[in-house]
Amino acid sequence: MKRLASMIGLVPFTAYILLFLAVPTALAVGSGFTDADGFTLANLQVLAAPATLGAFGASVWVSGITAVVGAVIGAILCWALAALPERGPLRRVIDAASSVLAQFGGVMLAFAFVATIGIQGLVTVGLRERLGVDIYAEGVWLYELPGLILPYVYFQVPLMVITFLPAVVALKPGWAEAVATLGGGSVAYWRRVGLPVLAPAFFGSLLLLFANAFSSYATAAALISQGSQIVPLQIRAALIGETGGSNSATAGVLALGMILVMTVAMLAYSRLMARAGRWQR
Secondary structure: HHHHHHHHHHHHHHHHHHHHHHHHHHHHHHHHHOOEEEEOOOOHHHOOOOOHHHHHHHHHHHHHHHHHHHHHHHHHHHHHHHHHOOHHHHHHHHHHHHHHOOOOHHHHHHHHHHHHOOOOOHHHHHHHHHHOOOOOOOOOOOOOOHHHHHHHHHHHHHHHHHHHHHHOOOOHHHOOOOOOOOOOOOHHHHHHHHHHHHHHHHHHHHHHHHHHHOOOOHHHHHHHOOOOOOOHHHHHHHOOOOOOOOOOOHHHHHHHHHHHHHHHHHHHHHHHHHHHHHHOO
């Protein structure tokens, strides 16, 4: 009876996953294998097109850079936070802020950067008028592919804090004491204990940040109105053509490519975090 009650409790969540994740994903991917005559594999040729390969390369480039930068900065913050009292006010404020900022993206984040460092942004105008520094002397990079790096790092760092901090906190003081008892110093501790223990969690968090940036759409769509430099924007272009037409088959194939990349990344993330979890028990 208890098992039946617990299964009934999962019904709303299961229905939500089916309606808003599984069914839309199946429809999107399925559209890539159909044409006017029915089932076909000819649409898969889109994945080998130069424009598609360029879009995937750009997506991997932006996601990789922002993931590495966010992971490094976030890891440093985690190390600093671990030294604070767990119930202290500063630690609790930073934890709460990280939880909020990790989800702060989309149009609001794009607007914040436009208002701050846009062509007529507060910082841009201040630097130009008071210091004579024009950050757009070589071009308006904020509305191009490199302009996505700063907004993405903005939400990557707090996400790293959320995912990596438990691993840093889980380092037991007794491990350092044991190394010291055996005659080892701090270098030996980090080389033989600290880094090997933290490595799975760090690289797992790095993969999560990569997947987070790779799948982001709204921020890029709000900043880049022209062109389809990354895969999510290329899917938008396929669904909403400039002439009013759409190509759902191309969008479905691109979605399939994204799902494959995300699946590989998340499987590796799951395996790494499972290994890291052994040291956090």
